[in-house]
Amino acid sequence: MTDTCLNRLVESGARHSAAIHSHDQGQLTYIERGVLSLEADGRIWAIPSGRLHWIPAGVRHASRSHGEVRFWLTLVSEDFANRLPSRITVLEASPLLVGALDRLRGLRPGDAFAAPLLDVVAHEIDTGAEEAPGMRLPAPPRMRDWALAFLAAPSIKTGIDAAAGAVAMSRRSFTRHFEREVGMTFAAWKRAVIVHRATVRLAEGAAVGDVALEAGYESVSAFIAMFRSVCGRLPGEIRRGVGT
Numbered sequence: 134m135t136d137t138c139l140n141r142l143v144e145s146g147a148r149h150s151a152a153i154h155s156h157d158q159g160q161l162t163y164i165e166r167g168v169l170s171l172e173a174d175g176r177i178w179a180i181p182s183g184r185l186h187w188i189p190a191g192v193r194h195a196s197r198s199h200g201e202v203r204f205w206l207t208l209v210s211e212d213f214a215n216r217l218p219s220r221i222t223v224l225e226a227s228p229l230l231v232g233a234l235d236r237l238r239g240l241r242p243g244d245a246f247a248a249p250l251l252d253v254v255a256h257e258i259d260t261g262a263e264e265a266p267g268m269r270l271p272a273p274p275r276m277r278d279w280a281l282a283f284l285a286a287p288s289i290k291t292g293i294d295a296a297a298g299a300v301a302m303s304r305r306s307f308t309r310h311f312e313r314e315v316g317m318t319f320a321a322w323k324r325a326v327i328v329h330r331a332t333v334r335l336a337e338g339a340a341v342g343d344v345a346l347e348a349g350y351e352s353v354s355a356f357i358a359m360f361r362s363v364c365g366r367l368p369g370e371i372r373r374g375v376g377t
Contacts, residue, residue: 149198159214160188160206161254163226163234167202168336168371171195173221176267177284179332181371185226185234187217187258194221199336205234209251216255223264230257265364268325271314275300280326287326288349289359293319328363331356335371344368 149169162169163185171178171186173194180186188194190211209217226234233253240247270280279299283291296319297307308319315322327348334344345356360368 149196149202151196153193153195155191155193156188156208157190158208158210159190159217160208161234162186162188162207163205163231165203165205167204168199168332169202169204170197170199170333171221171267174267175272176221176269177329178221178223178267179329179336180223181332181336181366183226184223184264185230185258186221186223188221189217189219190214192221199333200338202336205238207234207237213251213255217258221267222258223267224258224261225264227257227261229253230261233257265325268322268329269315271311273310273314276311276314283323284326284330286347287323287330289323289327290349291323324359324363328360331360331368332364332371335368338372341368341372 153172164180164182166182168182169180171180171194173188173192178186179199230253233250237247237250237254240250270284271277279296283296293308294304296311297304300307302310311319311322317325331344331348334347335341339347341357342353345353348356350356350359357368360366
């Protein structure tokens with residue numbers, strides 16, 4: 134187990150972007166500052182600071198930062214990857230997990246101290262509270278095109294009738310197909326998209342009030358309540374996470 138941790142990298146800067154690719158090794162990424170968006174397996178994530186995400190080997194994915202970002206990246210061998218989930222996983226990183234990852238960054242591959250630290254990492258990932266498994270996008274081309282356009286400029290005022298009309302479907306047919314594709318109701322998916330876009334905008338430095346207005350909210354407090362109900366954090370926490 135001492136040769137499990139094969140590579141560690143700390144990367145920081147104003148911009149980070151990686152087109153669709155995959156790794157021969159599993160990848161652990163802890164976001165220390167900023168927000169990183171991730172796309173893989175027909176799902177999208179906007180991952181803020183304080184989160185760790187795990188990408189198994191061979192999973193094709195793309196990522197990009199929004200505003201300044203700093204993250205720690207650890208590539209692991211198949212031995213250790215077999216102890217972790219077989220799917221992309223995002224969770225809030227405990228102080229113990231962060232400490233173990235930080236210590237690993239200072240070790241050379243094969244260092245005897247790596248094994249107990251990796252035991253801690255595996256345990257914390259196994260017992261940690263996993264966050265929502267990414268937001269699914271519909272696969273049918275017309276639905277997907279509409280969803281991507283909505284993702285770029287979502288509004289709480291957009292109703293299901295408008296969405297159905299945009300893809301030339303009846304409300305009933307659209308509702309049935311859309312829910313089957315994304316695994317949730319249109320209203321829940323719409324809120325998730327608004328939170329995703331808001332997380333990106335906040336990371337880019339936008340004010341909470343401006344983000345609320347962009348999303349079609351007339352009340353900032355209503356936007357804040359919705360944001361918290363969806364992701365368990367306040368919008369202001371995202372902004373503070375960018376600046377720390």
